[in-house]
Amino acid sequence: MQIRKFKERKIINQLAVGEEHCLILFSDKTIKGVGSNQFGQLGLMQKQRNLIIHDLIDIKLFGCDEDYQVKQISAGQFHNLYLLEDSQGNQKIYVNGKVIRQSLDNVDPDELSGLREQKLSKIKDENKEMKISKIYSRFNTNVFYTEKDLYIWGDTLTGQYHEYPTAFMKFDGQVNQIAIGQKHGLILVQDIETNRNIVYGWGDGTYGELGPTQNGQTWFKPEIIEEFEELKPSQIAAGARHSLILDRKGLMYVIGDNSFDQCLSQDRRAYEAKVIQCQEEVEEIYSGRDHNIAVSKTGIAYSWGGSLINKGWGNNNQIELDQIEDLQNRYPDIIDLSYSNTIIITGQSNI
Structure with missing residues (x-):
């Protein structure tokens, strides 16, 4: 086992480990990352897309509403999920990194690998009291769950792909x-x-x-x-x-x-x-x-x-x-x- 040590004098709330990258969420809601940026999973610009980052760097979520803070992070194989929440308890999910789609016809992967918000408006219209308990990503599958409901997108593990979060099981x-x-x-x-x-x-x-x-x-x-x-x-x-x-x-x-x-x-x-x-x-x-x-x-x-x-x-x-x-x-x-x-x-x- 190869041991690498990083010293940060801050409390760490959460880790998110992909195949070739890692994100760390600190208690002050800042995020640092290390590893591959091949698909933009470290949030670096397109000209830095293929860099391998060997030391922890700050991860900036450009384009996010300033009233929202990061509550949770999760990493898929080459992408990340971020759960953000404002002071009123309103929640948003963002994703960056490799695009998970069954077909990328007429889609520019470089354009979509940047930070983008997942559409939750339809789900919230159907369930106005919805409160996300946890986000989770692994391989090419993304889920989040509330107290009793499970939503899924990306690879559903059943031969289908969903572009946006979809109700899966109650x-x-x-x-x-x-x-x-x-x-x-x-x-x-x-x-x-x-x-x-x-x-x-x-x-x-x-x-x-x-x-x-x-x-x-x-x-x-x-x-x-x-x-x-x-x-x-x-x-x-x-x-x-x-x-x-x-x-x-x-x-x-x-x-x-x-x-x-x-x-x-x-x-x-x-x-x-x-x-x-x-x-x-x-x-x-x-x-x-x-x-x-x-x-x-x-x-x-x-x-x-x-x-x-x-x-x-x-x-x-x-x-x-x-x-x-x-x-x-x-x-x-x-x-x-x-x-x-x-x-x-x-x-x-x-x-």
Whole structure:
């Protein structure tokens, strides 16, 4: 693992990690970024489009209403989402970077890669009390959810592309978390009456990422994954073609593609949820494209997957999780995984 250190004497609220770039949202609502600007994802001008930025730079959202402040950020593969809010609670979503469209006929990609507002007026006309809880982007899929409603645009994971946010699903319970892979999505919903967590999934589950009974069919709308519900989930995470579940006791389960040992299975696919043995009770889980990180209740971070050696295939011995030695005596405050990248923020308690 290559470690790069950036020191900023400000509290960090959020990370957003794309395939080749990273954004950081600070508590003072400023944003800094680093990495590739190939598709304008760092907000630089067209003549700087192909630059690789090696040090943190200020990200300016030119054209945004000055009365609005950035509340949340999220990064897709080569683009970003920004949730802005004014003092009255009015909200707007902006996007910059690579254009996500099924067809770019008669469209200038350079022109559209700049900052642009997503149209929410029609949605707000239908739901005047709508309050966005969270924005989320992964690969080429964008979503946001309110307390009970999920909206989607870009790649819907069902073979369709939506140019603007579209109502996708209304749940009976409260949406608490969403995780999106390359071909599938997971949603963690809390049942209001029983307080139990239910995992919904949609998309393509060919590799088992949507549970053993999905049989590789495409789910065009979120369906309850009964096998995951039986695990009493508390958190979810999604890699490109695998799913990671954390239960209420701090045990982890993984299912799906094992091409890079991300499921620690003896086979190339794990079609049934497999327990991942950890020395300690786990508190948080994260998934990149082909790798995972777990953080124990004592703050120790473990990683696995992303291997080109496939040391688990045909091996009857239990593969142990690797402790991230560079984080010894450093409690990880914020973690974000995306694709092959891992960004970890430590030391915020010392600021």
